[in-house]
Amino acid sequence: MSAPLSPAIRRVHEEALARNAGEPEFHQALSEVLESIVPVLERHPEFVEAGILDRLVEPERQIMFRVPWHDDEGAVRVNRGFRVQFNSALGPYKGGLRFHPSVNLGIVKFLGFEQIFKNALTGQGIGGAKGGSDFDPHGKSDTEVMRFAQSFMSELYRHLGEHTDVPAGDIGVGAREIGFLFGQYRRLTNRHESGMFTGKGIQWGGAEVRTEATGYGTVFFAEEMLAVRGDSVDGKRAVVSGSGNVAIYAIEKLQQLGATPVTASDSGGYVVDEAGIDLELLKQLKEVDRARISSYAERRSSARYVTGGSVWDVAAELALPCATQNELNADDARTLLKNGLQLVAEGANMPCTPEAVEMFQAADVLFAPGKAANAGGVATSALEMSQNASRQRWDFDSSEDKLREIMRGVHTSAFDAAELYGHPGDYVVGANAAGFKRVADAMLAQGVI
Numbered sequence: 001m002s003a004p005l006s007p008a009i010r011r012v013h014e015e016a017l018a019r020n021a022g023e024p025e026f027h028q029a030l031s032e033v034l035e036s037i038v039p040v041l042e043r044h045p046e047f048v049e050a051g052i053l054d055r056l057v058e059p060e061r062q063i064m065f066r067v068p069w070h071d072d073e074g075a076v077r078v079n080r081g082f083r084v085q086f087n088s089a090l091g092p093y094k095g096g097l098r099f100h101p102s103v104n105l106g107i108v109k110f111l112g113f114e115q116i117f118k119n120a121l122t123g124q125g126i127g128g129a130k131g132g133s134d135f136d137p138h139g140k141s142d143t144e145v146m147r148f149a150q151s152f153m154s155e156l157y158r159h160l161g162e163h164t165d166v167p168a169g170d171i172g173v174g175a176r177e178i179g180f181l182f183g184q185y186r187r188l189t190n191r192h193e194s195g196m197f198t199g200k201g202i203q204w205g206g207a208e209v210r211t212e213a214t215g216y217g218t219v220f221f222a223e224e225m226l227a228v229r230g231d232s233v234d235g236k237r238a239v240v241s242g243s244g245n246v247a248i249y250a251i252e253k254l255q256q257l258g259a260t261p262v263t264a265s266d267s268g269g270y271v272v273d274e275a276g277i278d279l280e281l282l283k284q285l286k287e288v289d290r291a292r293i294s295s296y297a298e299r300r301s302s303a304r305y306v307t308g309g310s311v312w313d314v315a316a317e318l319a320l321p322c323a324t325q326n327e328l329n330a331d332d333a334r335t336l337l338k339n340g341l342q343l344v345a346e347g348a349n350m351p352c353t354p355e356a357v358e359m360f361q362a363a364d365v366l367f368a369p370g371k372a373a374n375a376g377g378v379a380t381s382a383l384e385m386s387q388n389a390s391r392q393r394w395d396f397d398s399s400e401d402k403l404r405e406i407m408r409g410v411h412t413s414a415f416d417a418a419e420l421y422g423h424p425g426d427y428v429v430g431a432n433a434a435g436f437k438r439v440a441d442a443m444l445a446q447g448v449i
Contacts, residue, residue, distance in 0.1 A: 005034065006042075009041065012054055023110070033113070043421075063159055067079040080134050082103065082133065086109075086128045092162065093166070095129040097133075097170055100136060101136045110350070121410045130170075138290075145180060146180045150180060162193055166198060171324070199381065207383055207393075209400050210377075212245075214374050214376050216250070216253045217403060219233065222318065222343055225345070225366045234258030235259070238320060268293065281296060312336055318342065318345075319345075324348055329353045361426065371435065
């Protein structure tokens with residue numbers, strides 16, 4: 001359980017909540033971090049005295065802008081664009097762009113705040129940011145997506161650069177969107193600055209394993225956690241939510257390591273395939289056809305499609321929430337625990353509610369928070385930046401080896417910090433403490449800026 005907040009920390013917390021009213025996701029992320037770094041602040045009162053917390057909870061820059069564009073009928077559409085550049089003490093801002101109707105300033109702020117500590121855990125010298133728009137690319141033609149992306153980048157480009165802010169993809173922003181965004185940046189700046197955007201196509205500056213990295217990394221982290229207990233994912237049944245990049249490649253790596261993932265989902269419902277998910281079919285439906293997950297059950301006799309209830313109703317030893325924030329609540333946790341759950345690894349950002357996390361930890365279930373478990377995506381983005389800077393390309397196997405090693409280091413940092421600060425086995429405390437300490441040290445060294 002988290003330690004009580006001191007008066008100094010409580011003041012920062014209360015002021016931040018009041019200043020950012022109406023942003024529940026940011027409030028949730030803020031509370032989790034501040035509560036779990038209490039042991040660090042007790043050992044390092046200089047962080048409080050130097051106002052590190054006051055500065056840390058306030059983004060260095062928040063950008064919000066209008067994005068006008070024409071649809072295929074010639075009608076003018078208007079969306080909102082966002083970029084929250086939260087902290088650059090460790091390096092240039094780094095974090096994805098999300099295109100989804102749910103995107104608002106509070107969502108982007110929560111994601112950017114989480115990104116600070118996630119990026120710090122990788123040890124790769126990158127700061128934290130996030131951005132996006134309430135634009136929904138689903139159902140849009142390629143030309144509509146292009147026109148939107150060009151309008152979006154026409155405003156945002158002035159705030160980006162390989163030494164300033166390096167975006168990547170996220171929900172709703174895949175290879176198509178990244179291509180259009182990068183193309184417009186190149187057009188506006190007259191520079192082929194490959195390192196200013198990650199997740200690019202392999203043939204024009206992208207890195208091997210970048211597409212797979214978040215899903216692979218989540219499974220690598222789960223393997224490290226189980227190894228501490230002398231166990232592995234081999235032979236275990238897994239429930240995975242989502243059907244985007246993170247879910248697809250978590251499923252792929254689980255299968256490669258001997259587990260049996262039996263579910264995938266989207267906003268309409270979920271499928272259960274007792275024979276194990278047919279990965280090639282899932283990739284065809286989601287990466288090529290852009291179809292709904294219900295199509296999977298129509299083409300696979302061993303699968304059934306479910307529209308009611310929750311994917312977490314399906315019994316398994318491993319649970320990997322890979323869809324979106326707060327998708328797994330206390331009722332879901334209760335069901336999973338009753339069905340023999342052993343491990344939860346967050347492939348998405350903050351997909352488990354605080355109540356669910358408390359229940360997992362109380363039951364001695366291994367729990368990996370997203371800022372540690374899903375750090376593989378940004379870690380491989382940083383590898384892509386390194387390759388762009390040196391104009392090199394690494395093959396798939398060597399890139400995957402580097403990813404595995406980084407995730408092993410993330411696990412070690414979180415595990416050791418949990419031990420150091422008196423919460424052995426608590427990866428929430430460990431990840432937040434380790435990430436915060438690295439950022440706070442850098443902020444202290446650089447003065448009041």
